Amino acid sequence: MEQTKDAVHGPDHYALEGDRVYLVGSRCPECDAAFYPEQAVCARCGHRGSEPLRLGPGGTLYTWTRVHQSTAEFKTPYVLGYMDFSQNVRVLVPLTDGAEPKIGMALELVLAPGPRMGADQTPATLVHARPVRR
Amino acid sequence: MKGANGVNGVYVIGVGMTAFGKHPDRLAADLAAEAILGALDDAGLRTVDIEAAWVGHVFQGMAMGQRGLGAAGISGLPITNVENACSSGSTAIYQAAMAIRAGAHDIVLACGVELLSTKFRGALAPDETDIETQIGLTMPAVYAMRARRHMEQYGTTPRMLAAIASKNKFNASLNPLAQFKKPVSVDEVLAGRMIADPLHLHECAPVSDGAAAVVMVSAGKLAELGRTRAVRLAASALRSGKMEVGLPDMTVEDLTWRTAEAAYQEAGLGPEAIQLAEVHDCFSIAEATRIEGLRLYPRGEYPARVERGEASLGGRLPVNTSGGLLGKGHPLGATGVAQVIEIVKQLRGEAGARQVPDAKVGLAHCRGGKARGVEGTACTVNILTV
Numbered sequence: 010m011e012q013t014k015d016a017v018h019g020p021d022h023y024a025l026e027g028d029r030v031y032l033v034g035s036r037c038p039e040c041d042a043a044f045y046p047e048q049a050v051c052a053r054c055g056h057r058g059s060e061p062l063r064l065g066p067g068g069t070l071y072t073w074t075r076v077h078q079s080t081a082e083f084k085t086p087y088v089l090g091y092m093d094f095s096q097n098v099r100v101l102v103p104l105t106d107g108a109e110p111k112i113g114m115a116l117e118l119v120l121a122p123g124p125r126m127g128a129d130q131t132p133a134t135l136v137h138a139r140p141v142r143r
Numbered sequence: 144m145k146g147a148n149g150v151n152g153v154y155v156i157g158v159g160m161t162a163f164g165k166h167p168d169r170l171a172a173d174l175a176a177e178a179i180l181g182a183l184d185d186a187g188l189r190t191v192d193i194e195a196a197w198v199g200h201v202f203q204g205m206a207m208g209q210r211g212l213g214a215a216g217i218s219g220l221p222i223t224n225v226e227n228a229c230s231s232g233s234t235a236i237y238q239a240a241m242a243i244r245a246g247a248h249d250i251v252l253a254c255g256v257e258l259l260s261t262k263f264r265g266a267l268a269p270d271e272t273d274i275e276t277q278i279g280l281t282m283p284a285v286y287a288m289r290a291r292r293h294m295e296q297y298g299t300t301p302r303m304l305a306a307i308a309s310k311n312k313f314n315a316s317l318n319p320l321a322q323f324k325k326p327v328s329v330d331e332v333l334a335g336r337m338i339a340d341p342l343h344l345h346e347c348a349p350v351s352d353g354a355a356a357v358v359m360v361s362a363g364k365l366a367e368l369g370r371t372r373a374v375r376l377a378a379s380a381l382r383s384g385k386m387e388v389g390l391p392d393m394t395v396e397d398l399t400w401r402t403a404e405a406a407y408q409e410a411g412l413g414p415e416a417i418q419l420a421e422v423h424d425c426f427s428i429a430e431a432t433r434i435e436g437l438r439l440y441p442r443g444e445y446p447a448r449v450e451r452g453e454a455s456l457g458g459r460l461p462v463n464t465s466g467g468l469l470g471k472g473h474p475l476g477a478t479g480v481a482q483v484i485e486i487v488k489q490l491r492g493e494a495g496a497r498q499v500p501d502a503k504v505g506l507a508h509c510r511g512g513k514a515r516g517v518e519g520t521a522c523t524v525n526i527l528t529v
Binding site for chain 1: 268274275277278279280281283284287288289291292295336337338339340341385386387388389390393516
């Protein structure tokens with residue numbers, strides 16, 4: 010049985026369409042439960058196998074924090090938040106620097122550097138969220 | 144002798160623990176042995192009387208139990224090492240109690256131990272293979288985000304959350320075995336440096352070392368031994384977090400409630416019967432969501448009630464009289480056992496300056512860890528009565 014692979018929001022877990030960024034999770038073909046990252050065995054009904062599910066590019070901010078103390082490979086401070094998608098999935102994402110986060114605000118996915126530092130001390134590129142510009 | 148549900152009754156007859164704090168010059172095995180021998184002395188039993196033992200820890204490596212028991216001169220018996228995140232020690236109690244209920248043993252030992260100060264500094268994070276850890280999730284960040292939802296939904300203020308930390312530090316100042324010796328005012332909590340906004344330093348459990356142990360016996364063995372300070376383990380429940388589907392309310396602890404519901408049912412009582420509680424306050428906000436999850440206070444109201452003194456010593460329902468994780472310290476594997484020890488001391492009337500008058504029913508709640516996709520990893524609720 011194929012195991013669910015946990016990895017950073019890297020190329021395995023996102024898709025690009027023009028300048029739009031999507032996260033790729035999965036949906037259970039049996040009971041329609043949605044997951045991010047992909048869940049090979051449905052955690053609700055136990056069905057084995059899943060279909061890819063694109064999330065985004067927009068969503069809303071459920072909650073957030075600014076992290077001031079972290080583990081060694083992260084440069085502080087940085088902002089994390091849980092982003093709710095219309096497909097009924099909540100995903101933890103780093104937020105880009107800039108506007109003060111506010112619960113309920115509209116977000117969109119973008120590719121941006123940080124907060125994780127690579128071996129050469131440069132920030133890794135990750136899927137982030139930023140406030141939708143009006 | 145059978146309990147309420149036809150299972151064998153389980154009684155705690157001995158408790159022992161080390162001072163919690165920083166012990167970088169000691170071995171985890173020595174800490175465990177000190178707690179184990181203390182529990183045996185308290186029970187009036189010898190090392191050879193123990194029939195089986197369960198030892199909880201998180202980061203102490205292979206065969207911690209055999210090393211700790213060996214340092215106490217105990218070997219050859221069935222020993223089980225238990226890792227269940229911060230609930231490892233309380234899971235050891237759960238499993239030891241199960242062995243008595245099943246009729247397999249009459250005298251068992253449950254121990255929890257952790258030596259963290261030589262292994263960690265700063266924030267703990269969930270396992271590094273979790274996708275959330277890889278983008279920077281730390282344990283303080285998990286609880287900071289829950290705190291912000293609690294503030295948004297119920298009008299909770301940073302000052303109310305600071306009052307939880309201040310209460311527990313004060314209780315710890317009355318506990319000779321606690322890591323923190325001095326009270327900390329609400330203003331001092333709020334003046335502390337931010338760890339994960341809105342949680343300040345004093346609202347986060349410290350890095351701690353320590354060990355704790357309890358000796359439990361069957362009802363039949365208790366009658367034979369004739370101990371007078373026995374405390375009944377009226378319920379011991381263990382549950383794990385469900386994989387989350389959809390968009391759950393992060394201020395609601397489904398895991399805590401499912402575990403508590405099982406424990407209340409087993410003990411044949413409800414939240415209104417609980418007179419004091421030790422709950423897993425790894426962060427200030429955590430005490431609030433656990434207490435509300437246990438239905439000891441109405442949802443959303445706990446932080447405001449702490450500010451009014453209801454959960455303080457002398458209040459309506461004192462919470463974390465030991466000082467809790469925030470004040471007593473949080474040596475992960477030892478925490479769940481130490482919580483039960485505080486309830487035992489209170490029900491025996493041996494809690495000194497922290498004594499809750501006429502305490503007859505107490506609850507210990509422990510839940511730990513974070514794994515991808517679940518609200519929490521392991522949760523235990525133990526209810527003790529005299």
